[in-house]
Structure formats: C-alpha cells, structure tokens
Amino acid sequence: MNVRPPAVAGQFYSHSPDYLVSQLNRWLTPDERNSATLEQQPIRALIVPHAGYIYSGEVAAGAYRCLRAQADRIRRVILIGPSHRYYFEGCALPSTRFFSTPLGQIPIDIQSVDKLRQIDDIEVSDQVHAQEHSLEVQLPFLQSCLHDFTLLPLLTSNVSPAKVARLIDPLWQGDDCLLVVSSDLSHFHTYSAAQRIDKHTCALIEQFEPTLSPEQACGSTGINTLLLLAKQRGYQLKRQIMINSGDTDAGDKERVVGYVSYIVSEPQ
Template sequence: MKQIRESVIAGMWYPGQKNVLKNVLEGLLDRAPDNRIENIRALISPHAGYAYSGGVAAAGYKQLKGKDYKKIIILAPSHQHPFNGISAGDYTHYRTPLGDVPVSTETRSLIKESSIFSNTPQAHFKEHSLEIQLPFLQVVLDDFSIIPLVFGLIGLDEARKVADLITGCMDDKTLLVVSTDLSHYHGYDEAIKLDKDCITSILLLDSENTFKRELCGKYPVLAALESAKKMNWTPKLLEYKNSGDVTGDKTQGVVGYASIAFTGEIK
C-alpha cells in the first residue's frame, strides 16, 4: 500500500502549480553554465527556496540532463526535529506537483539494518531540505527512485560507517545528492570568507576541518566526504553565490549556497 509523503513546501519554497514549476525549473537550467563534466557520482546542492538558491542548484542539476541514473541516495539535514542518528522514514513515495517519486524500499530496508539508523519517521514530516531537491531531479531524470535519509546528530566515526553503507550501494546508475546551505546571516564580506574556507575544506576532502565549519548540512556532507575518500572521487566547485548576490541586497545578513560535483569511477 502506498504511503505518500505530501509536499509541505509547494506554493511557498517553489511554485505549487505543475506547469509553473516546470517552467521555473527549465528557466533556471537554461541559464546555468554549460561546462559539462562526466562520471558524476555525487552532488552537493543547496536547499533554500528556488528564488534564492535555485540558480546555484541548477548549475549542478544541469550536469545530470541526459544521464541514466536510476537510484538517488539523498542525504539531508533535519531542521524541524532534533534527534540522534539518521532516519530513512517509512514512506513509499514523495509527492511534488510534478508527480510521485518512488522510494527504493528494498535498498532502504538493507540500509536500515545498521545500528546508526533511528526509528524517527517524524524527521521527514516537515523537512524541506530533502523535498527541495526532488523537482529538479524530476525534470532532469526519468524513471528513478530515491533513498531519502534525514540526518540528526552524528559524529565522524558514524559518518564513516554511513560511507561504508553508501559506497556499498553505489553503481553506475546510482547518484548521491547531498543537501546543504553554507553560512547563515553574516555580513556579506564575512560570509564570503566563511564560505570560502568551508568550500576549500570540502574540495580537500578534509572531514575534520569541514566538521568545524558553518554549514547546516554538516553531517550529510561529512558522510559524502568519507564516501568520496573511500571511492577516490574528485570534487569540483560548479557554482557559489550567496543570497546577497541573488537579491542584490548586500546590507543584510546573507546565506551561502554552493553546487559541488564529485567525479570518478565506481570501484
């Protein structure tokens, strides 16, 4: 029986009407850079409303157009419900205005056997950081399923255990998507400095240094970095902006956004 997770941000964080949403996404993708790269295994993508971070997200998702990924493992931080560990949820489908996205329940069941996972389905109820990735995926890919993982608090050792699980699921038709924004509500110049330091740590695959940086998806990113080290993937920055760059208002506190791809072979 279907257990559908209804959208909680359609009409607010992105358009709630199918045709309007599709047009917005296609416009963002059309305006994104065309520098194609191959063998993408993972993608870090922001999770603000599309009016703010959609352009940066599009720089990554444009790389996926025409690709044949069938299974998407999504790592997203919990903003609404504090807990320890990771929740894989109980839904069979996630709904957006573009349709229902099926969950790969078989793969999820295998992953949930690990002691790292917490029976915390409420972490998925109102979480935007995972849902915000889905419409982009629906526009650039065909016939895919997801493994939706919402992260509470974990440590570096646990991130390494998650990486073991993730890399064990990887093949040429599997993609890892990691949802995070960068620094929050600093002045424009300070935000650029903080975000540069954070991005540098990520590009160096430096988990210890990244752990000290300001990013709301810290724990999902740590799991991705540990996965990249195990698989010998190479990170590449595709786009960076903050909300001040997007709105033109650099007098208020801003939020940083980055799109980073990880490329390499499947061992």
C-alpha cells in the same frame, strides 16, 4: 500513510506545476555561458543548496543541469540532508512508499530501506520527514533531470560522518546510483564575513577535508560523508557556483546565507 505529500510547495518553491516546470527548464537549459562546462565523466554525486528557490535555485541548477546528459544511466538516488526540526541519534528513513511534489510521485527504494532499518543507527520516522525541507526542495530538480528512478531519503542528526559513510558505502555502488547531498553554507553573517567564511569552507571541501562543522555548512554531516567516500574512491570534485543570499534580488547584505553547488565525478 503511503505517500509523503509536499510540505513546502508554495513556500520554498512554486506549487504550480506549470510554473515550476517553466522555471526549472529555464535554469537547467545550458546557454552559451555554461554549455562548455557540462561534465563528460560519469557524475557520482552532487552537493546542492536547499534554500527557497528565489535564493538558491539557480545555484542548485548549476550542478543539476549536468545530470540531464547522463539521465539514462541513473536509476537510484540516495538523498542526504540535515534534520532542521528534530534532534535524534543517527539517521532517519521514512516508511512511506512515495514522496510527492507538484510534479508527481517518486517511488522510495524500499529494498534499501529494508536493509538499513535493521541497523542501530537508523530509525524509521515519517514524523521526522513530514515537514523537512532539506530533502524536498531537491525533488523537483531530480524529477526534471532524470527519468525513472527510486529515492532513498536519509535525514541526519547526531551521527558521525564515518558512520553514515559505512551505511551508504555498500548502497552507493555502480553507475546507476547518484548521491545527492543537500546543504547550505554559513548562516546569518554580514555579506563580507560570509564571503570569507564560505571561501574557507569551499577550500576545505576541495581539499577533501571531512572536517566541516554545522556553523560552516548546515549539512556538514552529509558533505563530510561524501568527502570521506569520494577521496577513498579517487573521485574528482568541481565547484559550479558559489554565492550568498546577498547576491540575489531577494536578499539583503546584513544577514546572509551562503550557497554552493558541486559535481563529483569519476576521474578522467
């Protein structure tokens, strides 16, 4: 199979291209409240949530909108997220040549896949990728913010952040490469408990402490990997939006999921 088709269009986000474009443009267009916060330094990475767009879409857009002004230089995207359906050792890459969404096809970075597939901590599995939402929900945002780019989609399971950092460090070089980490925060606590837990988690992120657990962030491996490399490189990190599902019209306050978005940029 050369193309991975969208698995969660119509569930996590709209399957209608026209509606999807309209929704994303509305969220991604700066207004008077956020136009002054657009990052001027080269953006090297994002942390963004991966829930349904009715819950976390605007949170993700808070980071993605900063990319539009820098789209001309970004030609490669490394996208890291947790595997929700399968448990395995290491990381998983697809063998497909394209990932598709209602907005079109994105070419896979075949050169990087070929380099990584020789490594023991990497497996190539289209099955692992087929139904996974953590990476897919980021794709329409990337298609709306960037121009021509290739994608390296990497799912993590039982693997240490230090190993993942060693894998991607040689690939995440140069201004043309963006790292996107897909992660929600805490899951299924009460509203007040989630606020307390997520506030502590964000404090650790902002101190570049690569010690997050899956209970604090379901994509903790990817976040910890980013924190290791960002601290080593002297990058700066800025929180954009933090809420939980209880803050949205679609959620209640009894069992909530936390969401946050960050941009990581070169120092001023």
